[in-house]
Amino acid sequence: MVYQILEGSTVKSSFNKRIFIYFLGIVCPLLSLLILSTYNVMNICYNYPDLDNQLLSRWNREVDSLVKDFYLFDSNSLEDYIIEYNEKVPDPPKPSDKLCSAVIEAEKFDCLPRGLVTQDACTKKGCCYSESSGNVPSCFFPPAFQSYTYSSINRTEKELSAELTLKYNLFYPSVPPKVYLKAVFLTDSNLLVTVLPYPFPSMSEPYSTNGKTEESSGVTDNVLYDFVLDSNSTGFKVIRKSTKTAIFDSRDIGGFIYSNLFVQISAKIPCKHIYGLGEGRTDLPLSTNWTVRTLWNHDTVPTDGVNGYGSYPMYLCAEGNGLAHTVTFLNSFAIDFILQPGAITYRSVGPPLAIQFTLGPSPLQAVTQIANMYKSFMPPYWALGFHLCRFGYKSVEDIKRVWNSTRAAGIPYDTQWVDIDYMNNRNDFTIGENFTDLGKFVDMLHKNGMHFVPILDPGISGSEPKGKYPPYDRGMELDIFVKDSYGKKPLVGKVWNPVSTVFPDFTHPKVIPYWIEMLKSLYKNFEFDGIWLDMNEPSNFVNGSINGCPKNILEDPPYVPAVQGGKLKYHTLCMSAKHSLGPHYAVHNSYGVFEAVATNFALTQIRGGKRPLVITRASTFMAGTFAGHWTGDVISSWDDMAQSVKDIIQMSMYGVHLVGADICGFNGNTTVELCRRWQQLGAFYPFSRNHNTDDGIPQDPVSLNIVDSTKKALLLRYSLLPYLYTLFWQANNNGTPVIRPLFYLFPNDEASYRINSQFMWGDGLLISPVLKEGHTYVKAYLGNSIWYDMYTSAKIISNSSQIYALPAPEDTIPVHIRGGTILVMQEPNVTTTLTRQNPFHLKVALDGNNQAKGMLFWDDGDTNDGNYSTVYFGIINNTLMSCNDIRNYKIDRYINRIEIFSLNSVKQVTLNQKTNLQYNFNGTTNVLALENLKLDIQTDFNITWT
Numbered sequence: 001m002v003y004q005i006l007e008g009s010t011v012k013s014s015f016n017k018r019i020f021i022y023f024l025g026i027v028c029p030l031l032s033l034l035i036l037s038t039y040n041v042m043n044i045c046y047n048y049p050d051l052d053n054q055l056l057s058r059w060n061r062e063v064d065s066l067v068k069d070f071y072l073f074d075s076n077s078l079e080d081y082i083i084e085y086n087e088k089v090p091d092p093p094k095p096s097d098k099l100c101s102a103v104i105e106a107e108k109f110d111c112l113p114r115g116l117v118t119q120d121a122c123t124k125k126g127c128c129y130s131e132s133s134g135n136v137p138s139c140f141f142p143p144a145f146q147s148y149t150y151s152s153i154n155r156t157e158k159e160l161s162a163e164l165t166l167k168y169n170l171f172y173p174s175v176p177p178k179v180y181l182k183a184v185f186l187t188d189s190n191l192l193v194t195v196l197p198y199p200f201p202s203m204s205e206p207y208s209t210n211g212k213t214e215e216s217s218g219v220t221d222n223v224l225y226d227f228v229l230d231s232n233s234t235g236f237k238v239i240r241k242s243t244k245t246a247i248f249d250s251r252d253i254g255g256f257i258y259s260n261l262f263v264q265i266s267a268k269i270p271c272k273h274i275y276g277l278g279e280g281r282t283d284l285p286l287s288t289n290w291t292v293r294t295l296w297n298h299d300t301v302p303t304d305g306v307n308g309y310g311s312y313p314m315y316l317c318a319e320g321n322g323l324a325h326t327v328t329f330l331n332s333f334a335i336d337f338i339l340q341p342g343a344i345t346y347r348s349v350g351p352p353l354a355i356q357f358t359l360g361p362s363p364l365q366a367v368t369q370i371a372n373m374y375k376s377f378m379p380p381y382w383a384l385g386f387h388l389c390r391f392g393y394k395s396v397e398d399i400k401r402v403w404n405s406t407r408a409a410g411i412p413y414d415t416q417w418v419d420i421d422y423m424n425n426r427n428d429f430t431i432g433e434n435f436t437d438l439g440k441f442v443d444m445l446h447k448n449g450m451h452f453v454p455i456l457d458p459g460i461s462g463s464e465p466k467g468k469y470p471p472y473d474r475g476m477e478l479d480i481f482v483k484d485s486y487g488k489k490p491l492v493g494k495v496w497n498p499v500s501t502v503f504p505d506f507t508h509p510k511v512i513p514y515w516i517e518m519l520k521s522l523y524k525n526f527e528f529d530g531i532w533l534d535m536n537e538p539s540n541f542v543n544g545s546i547n548g549c550p551k552n553i554l555e556d557p558p559y560v561p562a563v564q565g566g567k568l569k570y571h572t573l574c575m576s577a578k579h580s581l582g583p584h585y586a587v588h589n590s591y592g593v594f595e596a597v598a599t600n601f602a603l604t605q606i607r608g609g610k611r612p613l614v615i616t617r618a619s620t621f622m623a624g625t626f627a628g629h630w631t632g633d634v635i636s637s638w639d640d641m642a643q644s645v646k647d648i649i650q651m652s653m654y655g656v657h658l659v660g661a662d663i664c665g666f667n668g669n670t671t672v673e674l675c676r677r678w679q680q681l682g683a684f685y686p687f688s689r690n691h692n693t694d695d696g697i698p699q700d701p702v703s704l705n706i707v708d709s710t711k712k713a714l715l716l717r718y719s720l721l722p723y724l725y726t727l728f729w730q731a732n733n734n735g736t737p738v739i740r741p742l743f744y745l746f747p748n749d750e751a752s753y754r755i756n757s758q759f760m761w762g763d764g765l766l767i768s769p770v771l772k773e774g775h776t777y778v779k780a781y782l783g784n785s786i787w788y789d790m791y792t793s794a795k796i797i798s799n800s801s802q803i804y805a806l807p808a809p810e811d812t813i814p815v816h817i818r819g820g821t822i823l824v825m826q827e828p829n830v831t832t833t834l835t836r837q838n839p840f841h842l843k844v845a846l847d848g849n850n851q852a853k854g855m856l857f858w859d860d861g862d863t864n865d866g867n868y869s870t871v872y873f874g875i876i877n878n879t880l881m882s883c884n885d886i887r888n889y890k891i892d893r894y895i896n897r898i899e900i901f902s903l904n905s906v907k908q909v910t911l912n913q914k915t916n917l918q919y920n921f922n923g924t925t926n927v928l929a930l931e932n933l934k935l936d937i938q939t940d941f942n943i944t945w946t
Contacts, residue, residue, distance in 0.1 A: 001881035005406025011385050021611040029617050035066070035119050061084030064264035074364055078922070079884040082553055083260060087177035092126025092168040095142035103143060105758070109266045111138035113336075113347065114559050125171055127255075129576035131770070135290035144252045148179065150231045159184045161200055162229060167198070172558055174260035183236070187368055189360065191238060194260060195353040202266060203349035224359040235265070240323065240355055245270050248357065254345055256360050258776070262559045263331075263353050266345040271317040273743075273753040277328075279310035279631075284646040284741075284756040285318075287909040288339040294562045295335040297618045299539035299571055299587050301633050306564045309537060309632050310619040311335070311589040311653045314365060315344075318944065324363035326370050330354040332589045332620065334568055336561040349557050349568075350586060364736070364744040369422070371655045371735035376624045379658050379730045381452050382610040383530070384721050385414025385832045390786035392694030393421045394433035396441050403445075405702040410543050410716040412830050413453040418691065419534060422454060424660075426496040427461045429471045429518045431525050434687045439526040449833030451529040453613065454522075458506075458536045458595055463499035471518050472502065480508045484585070485550050492547060493540040493573065500546060503538055506594035507581040516602045523606050530613030531599050531625070536592040537618040549574035554585045574613065577851065592618025596627040612861050615687065619656065628658030628687050636665025636696070641678050642771040644755050648685060652739040657731045659739070660685030664699040666692050673773060673810075675699055680813035681769040683713035683925050686724070686738055709811040716790070718828035718835050720765070722856055726824070727762045729857035729868075738762065745818075746783040755781045764821035764845075764854070765790075768806055768814040778806045778814050786819030788845045793925050795902055820847035822854025822873045826893075836861065840937060844875060846902045851875055856937070859889050871937055875900075879944045886940055898943070900928040909945045 033320055063151065083439070111127035121140035122129040148164040155161075161182040175198040184192045225247075228237040235250035247270060251254065254266020273285040277293040281302040286293070295311035302308055313329040315337075325758040329335070356373075360366035388406060393399050399416060405414050422438060425429035431438060442452045460471045467473060475481050480874045481490035482503045490502040522528070543565070549555050555660075560568060568575050570583070575585040587594075596616045603612035614627035623629065631647045634640040644661035651659040663682030664675040669690070679701060682688050692699050701710040717724075727738045729862050729916035737744075740760040743752040758768045759782060766787065768780040782798035791812065798804065806814040817823060824846070827838035844852050859868035867888045874881050880900070906921040906928050921930045928945060935941055 007669040010515070022286070036852060041117045044309070058287075060920070075640065078209055083174045083176075085175065085177050087166070089166050089169050089426075091124070092145070095128055096121050099142050100130065103128060105132075106134055106670075107143075107253070107343070108132075108137050108140035108340075109343070109345060109876060110139065110338065111141050111255060112137075112139040127246065128167065134925050136758045141253070142231070143256045145255055146234045146252055147256050148234045150229065151178075153229060153231065155903070161229060161470040163199075164195075164234070167234075170255075170257050170610065172257060172259040172261065172262050173553070175258065176260075178928075181236070181256045182439070183227045185219050185227070187369075188219045188227075189358055189365070191225055191357040191359075193227075193236065193238075194561075195351075195356045196759050197258065197260070197351065219553070222686060224355070224938045233641065236269075240319070240325070240359060242361070242363075243321075243323065243324075245319060246465045247319065247359070248327060248355075249500045253343070258351065258353065259558075260351065260497070261349060261553065261557050263348045263351050266342050266343060266354060269317060269327075270319050270342075271315075272320045272750075273318040274315050274339065275318075276312065276315035277339075278308065278312045278650050278654070278710060278737060279647075280306065281643055282646070284698075285651065285753060286339060288313075292562050293337040293339065295337070295574075295589070296561060296563045296568065296760040297537040297592060297620070298564060299535060299617075301536050302631065302640070303637065307562075307604060309617050310592075310623070311720070312619075312782075313337070313346075313652065314621070316362060316363060316653055318747075319752055320750075322365045323361050324747070325359045325361075328356040328370060329357060330557055330622075334561045334563065334589070337531060337702060344589075344782070347559060347561065348560060349561065362744075362747050364740070367653050367737060367744075367946060368486050368735040371731070371737070374622055374625050374655065375880035376731050376735070377626055377657050378611065378728060378864075379628065380529075380613055381721070381725060381836065382414050382832045383613045383658065384724055384728075385688075386412050386683070386693075387415040387417055387453070387687075387689035388413060388700060389417030389689060389691040390694075390696075390700070391419040391421065391692065391698075393418060396437045400441065402698075402700050406421060406700060409702050409707045409711070411701055411707065411711050412718045412828065412835075413450070414832050415453055415529070416445060417453045417455070417691065419455050419691075419694075420457070420496055424625050425461070425498050425769055427464070427469065427471075427945050428456055430469075442526040442528070443937060446527070450877040452526065453532050454526075454528050454529040454616070455532040456599075457495060457534055458503055458538050458591070459493070459495035459497060459501040460504065460590065461497040461500070462490065462502040463784065465812065471545065474503070474517065475504065475514060478510045478514050480511045480514050481709075482573065484545065484547070485552070485574060485578065485583075487578045489929075491545050491573055491577045493545055494542050495535060495539060501540075504592070504595075506591065506598050507579045507587060509580065512598055512601060512865075513599045516605055518605055519599075519602045529607070530615070531603060533592065533595055533599060533614060533616040533618075536595050537588075537883065538572060538591050543571060544569035544574035545577075552576055554583055557585075560578075577832065589620050592616050593620055593626070596623060600626040604864075609864060611864055615658075621654065622780055624654065624658075625655040629656045630659070630663045630687060630689065630691075633666045633693075634661050636668040636670040636674065636692070636699075637772050638674060638771065640665055641674065641681065642757060644681070644685075644771065645759055649756070649759055651742045652737040654739075655735075657738040658687045658726060660687035660689060663688065664692060664704075667696070668693075669697050670699050670704070672704050672706060674715070675701075675704050676709050676810060677770045677813075679710045680705060680713040681767075681771075683710075683717040683813070684759075684815075687727075688714075688717065704816075712811055714814055715758065715828045718832070719825045720823065721832065721835065722763075722824045722826055722853075722858070723765070724761060724842065726855060728859040736762075742781060742783060745785075749783055749800055751781065752783060764818050764823060766816040766818060768808075770808045770813065776807070780804050780806045780810050782816075786845075786847055788819065790815040790817060793899070793901050793927050795926070807847055817843060819845050821845045822852045822872075824854060824856040824873070826898075832861075838892070839894055839934075841897035842873065842880075842890050842895060843897065844873075844880065844900040844901070845901070846875065850902075856890050869938065878946065879942050881942045882937070882940050884938050884940055891937050893937065894933070895937050896931070898930040898933065900945075902926050903945070906945050911943055911945065912941055915942065919945075 153162040194931040226239040234250040250267040257264040291404040294307040338345040357367035494502040577584040618629040664670040746752040823843040
């Protein structure tokens with residue numbers, strides 16, 4: 001059974017062949033409109049014929065495939081938020097003392113989340129009042145509080161929809177008298193529930209039925225969930241069929257509220273452990289002790305309890321017994337989540353309410369299912385190398401000194417980055433007088449197989465003399481800047497520019513040609529390979545505007561989440577500032593993604609179709625489709641280094657796979673020991689970059705004399721890049737995460753869910769960094785598995801929850817291969833360009849059944865031409881076999897070496913059942929080594945030993 005209708009509901013059914021796909025997979029509806037307007041091929045190409053029409057058409061097809069259709073709350077004008085409906089409803093009745101006293105503490109849902117809490121104000125809203133301490137609310141909803149009632153329920157082949165009628169006054173402005181719910185059964189594991197203030201199209205085609213419950217054709221007999229509506233209560237329930245567990249039960253609890261300015265829903269949830277609701281500094285898993293998680297993109301040093309750079313309204317709930325699900329709230333407004341024992345409350349400052357469920361059943365499956373709603377981007381191969389930067393380079397010569405010393409030390413190093421130092425007066429798209437030779441330096445990098453990435457802020461100087469600063473003049477001509485609340489002039493703020501700043505409207509139909517034009521002008525000075533997007537929350541050094549913000553309901557809405565500064569405009573734009581798609585109030589959390597989309601496309605256009613690299617600070621869902629992310633201005637401390645492990649695990653849950661923290665920290669001064677250990681950890685961030693602030697000491701590996709340990713870690717990384725690159729392809733192809741917590745691997749072991757200091761690359765490589773000062777060992781969880789030391793091949797047979805002390809001398813980060821894994825590796829060199837020219841080798845780690853498997857994805861690493869090859873490897877019955885699945889790209893490197901771990905003895909080794917191979921078997925380590933093989937990797941082979 002997919003859905004249930006309980007207790008005598010009025011039921012209507014309709015059969016509708018037209019499948020209604022009304023919400024994009026995993027991000028706010030604004031991005032759908034962006035695709036349908038900003039990137040409209042006919043519109044852009046008609047006005048800007050110099051664009052590559054074929055490339056633009058392909059780009060539109062790729063992006064549009066993410067969003068077949070959409071429903072959008074029309075938010076283009078202030079009036080949309082202050083609709084006053086004529087229908088009047090009574091105030092809720094005052095609950096009895098007996099009813100209120102029956103509410104246990106864990107089920108107290110806040111009825112007055114903003115303003116002075118008094119008993120009179122509380123009881124006027126029909127709520128209970130009892131003074132409490134801490135974060136437990138004193139004013140809370142009574143049991144079975146009904147804000148709406150179901151007036152009709154409609155069923156179609158693949159969905160269930162219902163009309164809800166307002167029952168009581170909710171004391172918020174712009175509350176519609178009716179709202180409409182639809183549950184769409186997308187797949188056996190995927191359910192989407194949406195509430196809108198107007199009917200869905202399929203509701204207009206009801207037909208009568210005998211009321212029997214039938215399975216939706218959108219799912220099969222293996223559907224994992226039931227969806228339950230009860231006509232005598234407000235809300236709904238989602239049940240996992242296999243355990244009969246309600247994974248989300250919102251019926252008559254927490255006061256469901258739907259207003260144009262405030263949406264609230266509470267639910268009981270069965271989470272033993274919960275993750276997500278980022279981005280922000282937090283423990284892992286999250287605390288459910290009356291914890292508030294606020295989502296509102298914000299420029300701040302990552303701090304406990306403060307809203308951070310990104311907004312991801314999604315959580316992963318571990319139910320126990322290896323089961324898990326995800327819940328994603330598809331909304332781009334400011335949001336508070338309140339986690340209390342056994343329950344969650346969602347509050348947003350705007351609609352719609354759209355909730356997506358994926359039911360796994362395992363944690364890895366649940367995360368993969370939500371990631372499969374969109375396609376993560378495939379980075380160029382060089383992006384997986386080591387990157388070096390700092391804020392505070394004085395000149396090109398200053399950069400060259402660091403470049404020369406790092407190269408001379410033999411440290412693997414692929415990309416040099418530069419902060420705003422290169423700009424003239426810190427203005428975008430300009431070159432300062434000490435950086436006029438930047439183009440020559442970049443050319444030299446390219447000749448050495450290296451790359452270069454500059455920073456850009458979404459802040460254009462608004463105070464340059466007319467005709468002297470094309471980015472402003474051209475932007476005014478095209479009218480593409482964010483407007484003030486009156487819609488006539490650009491909103492003026494202040495960022496790094498000397499006097500004032502205006503902000504591109506990345507939802508504007510003409511912003512793509514503008515952004516390409518500006519980037520092309522910069523590219524003529526130096527041929528950059530990627531773009532680093534900073535300050536794009538967007539950040540503002542004044543609150544709203546240098547001219548202030550008007551007094552209206554968007555600037556002071558009836559509910560403000562627990563944002564730093566207490567106002568939504570704090571260190572950003574006025575909420576009533578106008579974008580092409582609507583007020584900043586609605587666009588804010590998506591601004592960074594809109595900029596990433598524009599930059600991704602512009603780079604592809606400018607660099608002749610090569611794969612773009614965009615790294616963004618601000619992000620929300622779908623950022624991983626267009627960009628990678630770094631975790632911002634972290635502090636040079638042991639705590640922040642440890643936090644970075646939690647951060648990359650969580651970002652991977654959101655589908656952002658190319659992620660890392662500033663190695664050695666950004667703010668403050670690092671120490672030699674801290675930086676040594678952080679360089680070792682950072683060698684295993686998917687995005688590996690050392691970067692620090694302008695008033696900090698130099699922290700590149702040579703300056704701190706940590707060359708040997710850095711080389712050791714980075715040479716290992718570079719040797720593993722074929723494996724890492726294959727993981728990125730798998731993420732791009734089927735949604736599986738690159739970085740994984742250990743509970744993905746051991747979902748039935750309760751101890752694994754609290755491990756937040758180790759992480760996996762895929763399911764084959766375990767990284768256990770040193771995160772504490774003075775330690776030369778790591779207390780490591782290894783689950784119930786077999787592991788092999790990457791450096792010594794030593795075998796560990798671990799037992800479930802046991803903790804092991806792994807040796808970690810100062811030059812070593814513990815890395816282990818999981819039994820059952822075949823790693824495809826390469827001999828490392830100092831750049832990815834040179835490393836790709838070296839032979840492959842295999843490390844084969846047998847499991848308890850003497851089996852193992854692995855694969856390689858390989859292409860040119862730089863284009864999107866679709867030509868690639870895949871090779872699979874497996875071991876069974878003492879035979880290593882290779883199988884070429886796809887051969888669209890010529891791999892001109894052979895396999896030169898194979899190591900097979902954990903063999904008891906070897907007497908003979910043959911290739912393809914006929915050729916005896918020379919071998920070396922170490923009876924002490926039990927490793928079989930085959931050297932100088934020169935095997936064509938694209939010719940299937942088998943190697944057998946006896």
